[in-house]
Amino acid sequence: MLPLIDKPIIQYIVEELVEAGIEDIVIVTGYHKRSIEDHFDYISADLRDNLKQGNKLELLEETKKISDLANFAYIRQKGPYGSATPILNAAHLIGDEPFIYTFADDLVPSSPNRFTQMIDLHEELQGAILPCIRVVEDEGYKRYGILAGEMIRSDVIKMSGVVEKPGKDNAPSDLASVGGYLLTPDVFPYIEAGIAKLEKDQEFYLTTFVLESMLKDGKDFFGCALKNSKYYDTGNKLEYLKTVVDFGLHHKELSEDFKTYLRSLLDNGVY
Numbered sequence: 719m720l721p722l723i724d725k726p727i728i729q730y731i732v733e734e735l736v737e738a739g740i741e742d743i744v745i746v747t748g749y750h751k752r753s754i755e756d757h758f759d760y761i762s763a764d765l766r767d768n769l770k771q772g773n774k775l776e777l778l779e780e781t782k783k784i785s786d787l788a789n790f791a792y793i794r795q796k797g798p799y800g801s802a803t804p805i806l807n808a809a810h811l812i813g814d815e816p817f818i819y820t821f822a823d824d825l826v827p828s829s830p831n832r833f834t835q836m837i838d839l840h841e842e843l844q845g846a847i848l849p850c851i852r853v854v855e856d857e858g859y860k861r862y863g864i865l866a867g868e869m870i871r872s873d874v875i876k877m878s879g880v881v882e883k884p885g886k887d888n889a890p891s892d893l894a895s896v897g898g899y900l901l902t903p904d905v906f907p908y909i910e911a912g913i914a915k916l917e918k919d920q921e922f923y924l925t926t927f928v929l930e931s932m933l934k935d936g937k938d939f940f941g942c943a944l945k946n947s948k949y950y951d952t953g954n955k956l957e958y959l960k961t962v963v964d965f966g967l968h969h970k971e972l973s974e975d976f977k978t979y980l981r982s983l984l985d986n987g988v989y
Contacts, residue, residue: 719753720823720952723965723972727952728754728822729784736787738833740818743788744811746795746804754792754822797913800922805901806909813903816840820898825961826851828947835944836900839874845938847900848877850893851949859886862894863925865941877939880925893941896949899924908932 719726735743747754791811797803805812805819818833826832826849836847853859860883867877867890875893884890905928912927933939950961966976 720958722825722952722962723969727825730825731820731822732787734831734833735818735820737831738818738837740833741788742791742811744791744793744808745822746793746807748795759790798916798920798922800927801924802909802912802922802928805905805924806913809906809909816900816902818898818900823951823953824897825950825952826897826944826947827950828944830945832897832944832947833900835942839940839942840900843874843938843940845940846902846905846932848880848895848939848941849897849899850875850941850943851896851947852943853889853892853894856886858894859884859889862896864889864891865893865895866890867941870940873943873945875941877933877941879930879933882925893943895941897944904937905932 719728721727722730732743745754793804793807793811795804795807797806818836820833828835830838832849836849840847848865850865853862853864863880863882864884865875865877866879866881867875869875869891875891879890880895881888881890908928908931912931913922916922916927929939948964950964951957952961963980967973969976
């Protein structure tokens with residue numbers, strides 16, 4: 719729910735999903751995340767009356783659009799900490815069809831839309847899809863999980879595994895996994911098998927407990943280098959500040975004034 723210019727980060731991600739054709743969105747939250755549910759609900763009668771009385775009809779219309787973006791369902795997370803647990807919690811709503819699993823603080827603006835790219839590749843290859851960025855700086859090899867496997871074309875790798883933060887010298891490729899997954903329903907039995915083997919207080923991660931087992935059994939996973947993309951990790955303080963600046967510089971209404979302000983700081987030697 720951290721604000722990014724004029725809306726919370728999670729709304730950017732929801733809008734990307736909707737643009738890619740997703741109609742049903744399940745949000746898995748903790749007990750302290752009620753503000754997310756409230757944000758995508760229709761606003762209270764009191765706030766509607768206040769906006770009408772203040773003649774802020776444009777804002778009133780915007781709030782209605784948010785609640786109409788998709789069909790929303792909310793689940794409170796139960797189970798061990800880790801990235802596999804939310805999928806287990808939502809399995810009964812997902813059903814027997816492919817689905818996108820993504821995180822609320824990972825922004826990857828892309829052209830075409832990153833989820834559209836993932837869906838198109840899944841429809842072509844029929845496997846699970848991991849969106850990726852190409853690592854350019856050495857530090858990236860120490861920061862991301864790097865995909866291993868066979869390049870079947872310049873922007874697609876058929877995966878044999880993921881190596882966590884290997885460093886440049888040990889990296890099997892330059893493709894870093896970011897921004898979620900497109901998964902198929904056969905992931906559910908592996909999640910159930912993985913949690914059954916979990917030791918007390920052990921964290922339950924999708925990569926180590928689920929994907930590795932699926933790959934060993936010959937399930938198809940592909941990594942795709944997202945076209946025209948940039949990754950923003952807004953869960954990191956410095957990266958969040960960089961994200962705000964970048965989005966401000968590209969904002970339709972604010973960009974020119976913001977550029978002028980930043981130039982004035984540099985020209986006047988304020989920093």
